[in-house]
Amino acid sequence: xxxxxxxxxxxxxxxxxxxxxxxxxxxxxxxxxxxxxxxxxxxxxxxxxxxxxxxxxxxxxxxxxxxxxxxxxxxxxxxxxxxxxxxxxxxxxxxxxxxxxxxxxxxxxxxxxxxxxxxxxxxxxxxxxxxxxxxxxxxxxxxxxxxxxxxxxxxxxxxxxxxxxxxxxxxxxxxxxxxxxxxx
Numbered sequence: 001x002x003x004x005x006x007x008x009x010x011x012x013x014x015x016x017x018x019x020x021x022x023x024x025x026x027x028x029x030x031x032x033x034x035x036x037x038x039x040x041x042x043x044x045x046x047x048x049x050x051x052x053x054x055x056x057x058x059x060x061x062x063x064x065x066x067x068x069x070x071x072x073x074x075x076x077x078x079x080x081x082x083x084x085x086x087x088x089x090x091x092x093x094x095x096x097x098x099x100x101x102x103x104x105x106x107x108x109x110x111x112x113x114x115x116x117x118x119x120x121x122x123x124x125x126x127x128x129x130x131x132x133x134x135x136x137x138x139x140x141x142x143x144x145x146x147x148x149x150x151x152x153x154x155x156x157x158x159x160x161x162x163x164x165x166x167x168x169x170x171x172x173x174x175x176x177x178x179x180x181x182x183x184x
Contacts, residue, residue, distance in 0.1 A: 004046045011054060023049040030085040031069065032077035040065060059088045067095045 004024075008014045027049045028034065034041040044065040052058040068074065070081060070089045089095060105113070105127070114126050126134045163172070174181040 003043060004050065007047070007050050013054065016053070020046075020049055020053050023053050027052065030082040031066070032079040032081045034069065034077065041069075044069060059085060062089050062092055062094070064094065064098060067092065067098050071095070071099055073098075 004020065005014065005017065008017060008020060013020070024046055028036065028045050031045065031048075034045060036042050036045070044063065047063055048059075048066050051061045051063070055061050067089055069077070070086050090099075107123075110123055110127050114123055118126070122134070122138060125137060129137075159174075163169070170184075172181070172183040
């Protein structure tokens, strides 16, 4: 929703949110009700609804993601697509280009292409970014974990850091509704 608000704000349509949400509902039905809780489908549907809303004609402008969805690149849709909408989308020149793309390699093909014994994570890394970048990331190793990046711990860590900066104290009592800490 945040992205949709931003997309509406850019052309000055922020006051038309409800109308775009109605179009989102319509697009989702026409596309066979793709799941709305897992990326990339919610963004794909919202973007197509926005294209339909601001364009001269519905489905005049169609993203590659929508075309790939209609081509079943992400698997079979959960329900039948509106045949007229599917025909309009597949009639786009870009649909012919995308349908001619070779299918992505299987995991077995990737395993044959890359060094034996690498983890699944490294396999995906090497399959999706240039070799030099993958080498650099593997060489660097896992990112250091910093406690202060945990938003739940940040207030406590800020308190401890503040106490460390003060002159020495002989005792500390931290008393909250559901927590008490006493340090002699």
